[in-house]
Structure formats: structure tokens, C-alpha cells
Amino acid sequence: MKYALVTGGSRGIGRAICLQLAAMQYPILINYRSNHEAAIDTRLQIESKGGKAELLSFDAADPHSADDAIGHWQDTHEGDSIAILVNNAGIRMDSMMVFMQNEQWHKVVDTTLNGFFYVTRRLLKDMLTSRWGRIINIASLSGLKGLPGQTNYSAAKAALIGASKALALEVAARKVTVNVIAPGFIETDMTRDLDEKQLKQMIPAGRFGQPEEVAALAGFLASNEAAYITGEVISVNGGLYT
Numbered sequence: 001m002k003y004a005l006v007t008g009g010s011r012g013i014g015r016a017i018c019l020q021l022a023a024m025q026y027p028i029l030i031n032y033r034s035n036h037e038a039a040i041d042t043r044l045q046i047e048s049k050g051g052k053a054e055l056l057s058f059d060a061a062d063p064h065s066a067d068d069a070i071g072h073w074q075d076t077h078e079g080d081s082i083a084i085l086v087n088n089a090g091i092r093m094d095s096m097m098v099f100m101q102n103e104q105w106h107k108v109v110d111t112t113l114n115g116f117f118y119v120t121r122r123l124l125k126d127m128l129t130s131r132w133g134r135i136i137n138i139a140s141l142s143g144l145k146g147l148p149g150q151t152n153y154s155a156a157k158a159a160l161i162g163a164s165k166a167l168a169l170e171v172a173a174r175k176v177t178v179n180v181i182a183p184g185f186i187e188t189d190m191t192r193d194l195d196e197k198q199l200k201q202m203i204p205a206g207r208f209g210q211p212e213e214v215a216a217l218a219g220f221l222a223s224n225e226a227a228y229i230t231g232e233v234i235s236v237n238g239g240l241y242t
């Protein structure tokens with residue numbers, strides 16, 4: 001069976017992507033780091049709609065954790081493969097750079113950028129051998145235009161975009177596509193502390209987006225219909241920045 005792995009699939013945008021891909025009949029691997037209850041809830045939501053899902057907990061920022069979990073899954077799933085990978089795990093640790101601590105810089109970069117590298121490298125060989133694969137990386141408006149207080153996050157997301165474009169060229173001939181989704185402000189736990197009332201005045205659409213609006217694009221990029229789209233960065237931001 002061809003599985004879809006969604007890192008940070010237990011909550012927010014990742015959860016919506018898990019539900020979208022499950023509705024497209026893919027069995028789902030829900031990755032998360034620590035919030036076990038949220039991951040179980042996502043699995044139950046998928047199962048209640050007739051889909052199939054397994055939990056695959058690992059810290060995307062830790063090469064050993066990711067390698068061990070994926071290796072164990074592969075050892076116990078002979079004949080199955082992970083054909084769709086959504087690198088969605090991400091964190092914010094905002095601070096003006098003048099006050100930013102090393103930990104704030106490294107944790108954010110480790111999760112988004114290094115996590116993409118560890119997990120994608122591990123799964124690429126199978127995709128290249130089977131000559132079909134979809135890699136979808138969740139960046140951000142912040143990685144396109146830069147946002148104050150987010151030099152760490154903007155750097156990680158911009159680097160993720162650069163890496164995705166380079167990887168897209170490496171693997172295109174093997175029918176593996178690599179694309180980036182750059183969401184604007186989306187209603188999730190990550191944006192709960194933001195002043196939505198004030199921020200939405202800047203958004204041409206006049207509102208924050210919903211996780212399902214990002215997931216719909218991820219579903220399309222994962223489909224056969226998107227076979228000729230690769231190396232692209234597509235914004236889902238209500239017109240905030242194009």
C-alpha cells in the first residue's frame with residue numbers, strides 16, 4: 001500500500017491535510033512529537049469517515065528519532081511504502097533578533113529545515129526506486145517576505161523554499177514532485193496568541209484562513225493531476241502577499 005506521512009499531522013494544518021489525504025483513500029501516518037491525545041483524536045476523525053490511519057511519533061528535529069521511527073515502520077510493513085510526504089511540522093519562537101537566544105534560533109531551524117532534511121532523505125530512495133512520489137513542504141508567508149520578530153522562522157522557511165526548488169530539479173525525471181505551500185494567517189493553535197482583529201484589517205480577504213483551505217491545495221498537489229507541477233511555491237493567504 002502507498003501511505004502518506006504528514007509530519008505534525010496531529011493538530012492544525014497537518015490534521016486537515018491528514019483528513020484530506022485520507023478522503024483521497026490514502027492510508028495516513030500521523031506524525032507528532034508529544035501531544036498524543038491530539039494525534040489519537042485525528043486518527044479517530046479519519047477512522048470515523050472510513051479512512052485508515054496509524055500514529056508515528058517522532059521528533060522531526062532529531063535525526064535519530066526520525067530515523068528509528070521510520071525504520072521500525074518500514075521493518076514492520078513489508079511491501080508498503082510512503083509515497084506522499086508532507087513536511088508540515090513547525091514551531092514559532094518569536095523574538096526581535098537583538099533579544100533572540102541561541103535556543104530560539106536553533107529550535108525553529110531544527111524543526112522546519114533540518115526536520116525536512118532528515119525525513120525527506122530517509123524516504124527519497126523508495127520514491128525514486130518506485131518512480132512516483134509527492135513531497136509537499138509547508139513554508140510560510142514569513143519565508144517569502146520576512147516578518148519582524150521572526151528572523152529565525154523566516155530564515156527556516158526561506159531555506160525550506162530554496163531546498164525544495166533544488167530537490168525538485170534532482171528528482172523530476174523520476175516522477176517525484178516537490179512543491180511548497182506558503183500559508184498566510186491560518187486559524188490554528190499557532191496563531192491563537194495573535195491579534196486577529198487587528199491583523200485581518202491587512203488581509204484583502206478580510207479574515208484568517210482555515211486549515212482546510214491549505215489542505216485542499218495539498219490534496220491537489222498530491223494527486224496525479226498535479227504531475228506536471230514541481231518546484232513551485234503556492235501561497236494560500238487571502239491576497240496578503242503575492
Ligand code: NAP
Pocket residue numbers: 007008009010011012013014031032033034035036038058059060061088089090091111138139140141182183184185186187188189190191
Ligand atoms: P500547530 O497547530 O502549532 O501544530 C503544529 C504541529 O506540529 C503539531 O502537530 C505538533 O505536534 C507538530 N510538531 C511540532 N514540532 C514537532 C517536531 N519537532 N516533530 C514532530 N512534530 C512536531 O501549527 P499549524 O499552525 O498547524 O502549522 C503547521 C505548519 O504550517 C507549520 O510548519 C507552520 O510553520 C506552518 N504555517 C502555519 C501558519 C498559520 O498561520 N497557522 C502560517 C504559515 C505557515 P505536537 O502537538 O505533538 O507538538
